Amino acid sequence: MVRFQFLPTRNGTRIAEILLDTPGTLNAQNLAMVREMQTQLDLWREDPSVVAVLVRGVGEKAFCAGGDIKALYYAMTEPGRIGEADDFFAEEYALCRDLHRYPKPVLAWGNGVIMGGGWGLLAGSSHRVVTETSLLAMPEIGIGLFPDVGASDWLGRLKQHVGRFLFLTASRLNATDALAAGAADWALPADAFDAVLAGLNELPWTGHGQTDAQMLSQLLSAFSSAMPCPLPPAQWEPVADLVETLVAGEDLLQIIGRIAACRTDSAWLQQAQQQMATGSPNSIVLSWTLAQRAHDMDYDAIVAMEILAARHSVRHGDFREGVRARLIDRDNTPRWAHASVAQALKSGVARWFDPV
Structure with missing residues (x-):
C-alpha cells in the first residue's frame, strides 16, 4: 500500500508526503499504488497550499525495490490478465516522467535499497538524498527485462559512462x-x-517552485555540512577510469568481451562480471539498443519506446522465465532464449519496436 499525509509548516503551507508501505517486498510498487500516487500528485500540483512533496519508504531496509515482480508474473501467466502488466508498466513510466517535470520541489529520501522503479522515483525527484545504507541498481538483465522508467535516458547521463556499465x-x-x-x-x-x-x-515557503527549490537545496547543503554522513568505502570510483575504458565504443560484443576478460582485484568488478555472465543475453542486447536509440529522442519518445518494449517483454522474451527462476521456483537456473549475446544480436530485437 501507499499512504499519504500532510506535514504542516510554520508559515501555514503544507508538505505532502508519499509513504511507500509494503516493507515485506521492500516497498515495491504495484498498479494500485502507482495509480494512487499519480492521482495525489495531480491534485497537489493544483493545490496552492502544497509547496513540496516528500517521498520515502517505510522501514529501514528500502526506499523502493521497484515493481512488485511476483504480481507481474501472475499477470503474465494467468489467462486474461496480461493487460494488468501492460497497465503497470505504462502508468509507472508515466508517473516517473511526470515527476521529472513536477513544478514543485520533490524530495526523495533514498534510504536503503533503491532499485528499478524505485530508482525511477529517485531519478525523477528534484532533490535526491541518499544515506549510508543506500544501494542503487537497475538489475533487470537478471530477470530478463531491461532498465526502464526512463533509465534508457538518465543512466546515460551518469559520469564516465558508468550507467552503461550498470x-x-x-x-x-x-x-x-x-x-x-x-x-x-x-x-x-x-x-x-x-x-x-x-x-x-x-523554511519560509513561498509557493513559487523555483524559489522553494533553491531554499530546499540550501537547507540540505547546510545539513550535509553540519551532519556528515558516515559513507561506506567507494567501490566504483577507484576503478572508474578502468570501467570507462571497458565500456568505450559502440561495438557491444567488444564491450562485453572486454568486461568478461578483465583481470581485476576489485570485488565489485568481479561481481559485475558474474552478473553479466548469468544475465539474459537478450536483455543485454535490448538494453543496449534502447540506450542507443534514446540518444536522439526527447523524453516523451523515450518513455513511449520503453512502454512498447515492456509490452513485448511481458508477451515474449525472457522476462517470464527470469522471474520464474529468480523469484517463483527460485532454482536460479533461467533458461534464456539465447545462449550468448552474440546469438541474441544475430536474432535481433527489431520486433520489440513493432506495435503490439
Whole structure:
C-alpha cells in the first residue's frame, strides 16, 4: 500500500508526503499504488497550499525495490490478465516522467535499497538524498527485462559512462559512488531524518517552485555540512577510469568481451562480471539498443519506446522465465532464449519496436 499525509509548516503551507508501505517486498510498487500516487500528485500540483512533496519508504531496509515482480508474473501467466502488466508498466513510466517535470520541489529520501522503479522515483525527484545504507541498481538483465522508467535516458547521463556499465552488468552503486556518479545530490545520516523534517517545517515557503527549490537545496547543503554522513568505502570510483575504458565504443560484443576478460582485484568488478555472465543475453542486447536509440529522442519518445518494449517483454522474451527462476521456483537456473549475446544480436530485437 501507499499512504499519504500532510506535514504542516510554520508559515501555514503544507508538505505532502508519499509513504511507500509494503516493507515485506521492500516497498515495491504495484498498479494500485502507482495509480494512487499519480492521482495525489495531480491534485497537489493544483493545490496552492502544497509547496513540496516528500517521498520515502517505510522501514529501514528500502526506499523502493521497484515493481512488485511476483504480481507481474501472475499477470503474465494467468489467462486474461496480461493487460494488468501492460497497465503497470505504462502508468509507472508515466508517473516517473511526470515527476521529472513536477513544478514543485520533490524530495526523495533514498534510504536503503533503491532499485528499478524505485530508482525511477529517485531519478525523477528534484532533490535526491541518499544515506549510508543506500544501494542503487537497475538489475533487470537478471530477470530478463531491461532498465526502464526512463533509465534508457538518465543512466546515460551518469559520469564516465558508468550507467552503461550498470545496465550491462546489473551492478550496484553505494551512497559514496552514487554521489560521485551524479545519481544523488546529498548524503545524510539515516538518523538525520527527524532533523530534516524540523528544518522543512521552518523554511519560509513561498509557493513559487523555483524559489522553494533553491531554499530546499540550501537547507540540505547546510545539513550535509553540519551532519556528515558516515559513507561506506567507494567501490566504483577507484576503478572508474578502468570501467570507462571497458565500456568505450559502440561495438557491444567488444564491450562485453572486454568486461568478461578483465583481470581485476576489485570485488565489485568481479561481481559485475558474474552478473553479466548469468544475465539474459537478450536483455543485454535490448538494453543496449534502447540506450542507443534514446540518444536522439526527447523524453516523451523515450518513455513511449520503453512502454512498447515492456509490452513485448511481458508477451515474449525472457522476462517470464527470469522471474520464474529468480523469484517463483527460485532454482536460479533461467533458461534464456539465447545462449550468448552474440546469438541474441544475430536474432535481433527489431520486433520489440513493432506495435503490439
